[in-house]
Amino acid sequence: MxxxxxxxxxxxxxxxxxxxxxxxxxxxxxxxxxxxxxxxxxxxxxxxxxxxxxxxxxxxxxxxxxxxxxxxxxxxxxxxxxxxxTAKNIPMVMPTKDYEILYWIIKKLNKVDRMIMSLHLDGYKNTEIAEILGIDSNHLNVKIHRIKGNVISSFKKIHNE
Amino acid sequence: MNKNYSEIDLKNAWKDLSSKRFENKILEKEEIMEAIKSKSGLNIISLKKSLKIKASFCFAFVFLFILIALLNFDYNYKFTGNEDSYFHLLFAFIYAVGSFILYKRYKKMDDGLYSESSLLDNLKHNKATIKSALVVERIWGILAMILLYAFYFSRWTTEASSPKALIIRIGIFFSITVVLMYIAELMNKKKFGSKIKELEEDIIRLELLE
Missing domain, CATH: 1.10.1740.10 (RNA polymerase sigma factor, region 2, helix turn helix motif)
Structure with a gap:
């Protein structure tokens, strides 16, 4: 070089x-x-x-x-x-701060969803996410919506416990 | 406490997460360098050991050639009649010089990575030494081959019963040489190749870290 x-x-x-x-x-x-x-x-x-x-x-x-x-x-x-x-080896002590909860929830996702979510939250466009992960961008919108929905409901659940 | 979570909250939480967990150096460079040091140290020890074995084999060949020369030596003659013995002694001398240079390279290598100088310099020094040892071995191997060819060709041209027989002999000799060189390269690659590559990669890693 x-x-x-x-x-x-x-x-x-x-x-x-x-x-x-x-x-x-x-x-x-x-x-x-x-x-x-x-x-x-x-x-x-x-x-x-x-x-x-x-x-x-x-x-x-x-x-x-x-x-x-x-x-x-x-x-x-x-x-x-x-x-x-993976979800199996995440400590069972419940985090209290928002960012810790988010980390805990994201780590519970499967490895592709985990990266989709982090890229989405980092502000990457769907086409870029698809390129990085080597997946079809057609269904990405629906997928992101679903993952986000799950993350938000987990967030609510943890906070309300 | 009920709270309405939206994407904004997630993004804020993610921002905090990124700055607290990912943007701070989660990996201390000192620790990484320490890990490289221990791995490279083991590689260097292993390479040095392999070089010692190589040098020992060369010395063994020197003694073998001297032994053959002495056993074949006819004390009734001085030079004429003892050409083979003198040739073997010359061969032993060339091997001895090559072996000595290999041994010097072996001694030049470190026993791991414990010296005072920087880790990067240390790695570069050991990589250069082992590479030069292999170059020396190759040069000496070629020199020995040239000598061997010169000696046997001159003999065969006078001994051969026909040009065809001479060509067959030379052909066999060449084939054996090519096979032997291939085996030597293969063995060097097996013994040294991957470890030298790892050393080179560790040097790049360290340069990137520094």
Missing amino acids: SDTLQNAFMKEIQENEAIIHKVIGLYVDVEEDKRDLYQEVLLQAWKSYPNFKRASKFSTWLYKLSLNTVFSFTKKVRKNTTQEI
Whole structure:
């Protein structure tokens, strides 16, 4: 990678680093795995960056890459010690703050719904969400509406308990 | 307490969540570097061990060639009649030089990553050393082959009963050489390839982290 390209990469990564943390934080709970994954996403981004054709925004590209890396990582190590965040291993202590409740609810969703919801809440358009997740955008509106409905009703339920 | 939740509430909660959980550095770079350090340290130890085995094999060949030379040496003659022995001694000498260089590279490598200098410099130093050791091995291998060809070709041209027999001999010799070089490359790839690649990737990771 040339120096100019390397500088551009570093700048864009620094600006969008939160995406990597977000994707990892939503799918992995073990600190050691988080560290490994963070390195892995950076490495994969570094390797793929020269081929990034700018057909989409850098953040969209990084989201997609982070997601693919995290999914293949969790698939690879699922049989070993790593625990993916699922409803089963979320602590049963009920959170009290709104953002903690939201985190708790989102983590209870299946892995695709979890990412749809987080991308939607991050303000991504449906076409971008479809591109990142590699799914058909036709039914995305309905899907988002359904997931949001479930999240809101869970929110209400927890607050009213 | 009943509360009406709308998308705005969700978005606010998400904003808080993002800033509290995801935008703060959830991963300490020091810890990541520590993880890279321990993994790379093990890789370096393993590469060093493999290099030691390689150098030991080379030294074993040196002794083997010397032994063959001494066993074949006819003390009734000085040079003429003892060409094979002198050739084996020359071969042993070339192998000894190659082995010595490999051994020097082995000694140059670190026993893990504990020294005072920076982790990145350490990784680069060890990667360069192991790569240069493999280049040395390749160069010395080619040198040995050239010597071997020169010696046997000169002999075969005088010994061969017909041009066809000479061509067959050379063909067999070439084929064996190609197969041996392929096996050597394959073994190097198996023993060193993946670990060197991991070292290179760790160097990129560290550069990105720094």
